Amino acid sequence: MSQLFAGNAPEQAVQAAEPAVTALYAEHALGLTRLAQIMLGDRSAAEDVVQDSFFGLYRRWNSLADPAKAQSYLRSAVLNGCRSALRRASRAQRHAHHDEQFGDSAEVMLLASEDRRAVMTALRGLPHRQREVLVLRYYLDLSDAEISQVMGIKEGSVRSAAHRGLAAIERTLAKEPS
Amino acid sequence: MNRIENLLRDATRDTAARVTSDSIPPLDLTRAHAKLPPPRRRWVLPVLGPVAAIAAVAVIVLAAVAQHPAGQTPALISGGAPPYYISLTADGPPPAHQPFANPPMDITVRSTRTSTVLATVKPPAPYRTFTLVGGTADDTTFLAGAQVQSFMSPMEFYLLRFQAGTRRVTLTPLHVRPSLTTALDTASLSPDGRYLALASDTRLTIQDLRTGTVRSWTSHLQGGYITLDRNDALELSWTAGDRGVSFIWTDDISSLLLLNPASSGDLVKTSKLLVPDLSFTGKGFACSSDPFVAAGGTVVLCGGYTTDKGTGNYPTGQVTTGFGEFSASTGKLLTILDPKKEHLPTTIVEQQFPKPHRARVVDTSKLPYLYWASPDGSILIGERDGKAFIFDDGQEQAIGWSTSIATPAGMNGAAVAW
Secondary structure, eight states: OOOEEOOOOOHHHHHTTHHHHHHHHHHHHHHHHHHHHHHHSOHHHHHHHHHHHHHHHHHHGGGOSOGGGHHHHHHHHHHHHHHHHHHHHHHHHHTEEEEEEOOOOHHHHHSSOHHHHHHHHHHHTSOHHHHHHHHHHHTSOOOHHHHHHHHTSOHHHHHHHHHHHHHHHHHHHHHSOO | OOHHHHHHHHHHHHHHHTSOGGGOOOOOHHHHHHTOOOOOOOEEOOOOHHHHHTTTSOEEEEOOOOSSOTTOOOOOOSTTSOSEEEEEEEOSOOOTTOTTSOOOEEEEEEETTTOOEEEEEOOOTTOOEEEEEEEOSSTTEEEEEEESSTTTSOEEEEEEEEETTTTEEEEEEOOOOOOOSSOOOEEEEOTTSOEEEEEETTEEEEEETTTOOEEEEEOOGGGOEEOOOSSSOOOOEEOGGGOOEEEEEESSSEEEEEEOTTOOSOHHHHSEEEESOTTOTTSSEEESSOOEEEGGGTEEEEEEEEOOTTTOOOOOSEEEEEEEEEETTTOOEEEEEEEEEEEOOEEEEEEOSSSSEEEEEEOGGGSOEEEEEOTTSOOEEEEETTEEEEEETTEEEEOOSOOOOOOOTTOOSOSEEO
16 A cells, blocks of 8 residues: 655645735635625625635645635535634634614614515524525535535435525524514 | 526625625735744654554554654643644645645644644545544543545544653544445444444434444524534533433524433434523523533533613623633523633624624633533533633633634534544
8 A cells, every 4th residue: 555645735836826826816705705795794804704714725825636626626625614613613602792782783774674584584594504404505506416515414404404594594584574 | 598587696796796806905915924834853753554454443643743752742731631633734735636625634643732743643544634623621632533535435433542741642443334325424432431422414323332332313493504613612412421412403593402312303302402692682691602511511601791681782881701601401500610700802894784883892812712621511621712722720820822723614513622
């Protein structure tokens, strides 16, 4: 058995990736930030997740066999970053004191319809898995098979999470004051 | 497509449209430069083909010395803290035909105190990637799972043994090849090495490595699932004497349960409820990290801070941070290990659920997090105020490695194990 122990790319080679990664950022940062914004509902956190994903690509650039796959890598990295950010947010949620009411946020104010505002509120209240399935399915239009591969769960679990998520949103909307 | 689906499609697109190209900040790669690891040598090992052909008993894999030649292994941690840990480390891009999948993973054996890479191990053929790591009761023995590709391809389990003096790593196949219908989240070897517990979505399986007997439990209660956190190192925990396996079940809330391997029936219904609500709200101490079961299943440990007694509200003024030790039977706080009095910063954030409001939240980046606990709960490895440490014999000792336990994209379980 031959064993090759791959080291990290030399720093100089990684630095040479700067123009390529910067060009990718110019092309894809908007779409990825939009995805992260939907997942997180927090613009600053969304931008951090996207920047961190590009840092990861930059550091790993020299080991990319096919730079054409960079876009797929970035989307996967952003989704993973969102999961981590949501986890940190749920920790913070545990330690939150909720009695300071205020008006709609800027984003909520800008949403065109009350229904859409309520849907986004309900979506962000879902467990992480259900939220991710619904965003991948209804925003990115991924098939259940693709979602299954992205999330590492079986297709039946994708369908189950989507069904439960949709039902939960419907229940939440039904409770909304008209 | 029904109304809810249409609303979701419209609302997500509407939200996305609010992010405009002129508001995207420039990419600041100077931050990435600051995080670059130092260059490492490449090593090519001798061809061991003939040995692999007779590898029914053990596959020997020589380890690469990354930064320190053999014989200069960093000094061991004083006391009983484990001196080494293993970590999944990305090696190259995802497979071309599976752009969403993980890149191939090697395992690196590292010094707990310095994070120095002591050995790097590639998966034995025909496997192409390691996808799972776990600890055992022995400081130099670990559990490793290898697959041809991540996700649902066949998995083989190995015992990974590290010899510090020679930097040699031995992989011994356990001949456990679970039939995966969903991604495997984690595996845990019992302290006596006889039982292997596997967790996957809603299913928990225990295999007797001596007899080959396999038992499985599953539950579909309330849409819940076994919860494994990719940021913390919490995995399945065996209680002393292999009397049970604890796991977290999440539906509306997260609870800690203990499965008796002798039981049968629904996974959740048949398990003992150790901690009904892991938020511990209102009990005078709030957990900021997921819990560990210790002391033979009698106590639960977690990092956190004191709350206003009786209210469970966020702390005002000075609080005590540390590691709460709770009775597993009553949920009551027994003591706070490594206590420190300090003021926790709080910030006001806008939250959207259950309805738009402002909330005052604790800056959780300052809080203590627990990554590993010894079986008796006396030795801890964790993070506090962004710095990693070992708590042993009543003393907190700083250790020099990044506290961000990075988990590769798509992984379900933790990427490190002690």
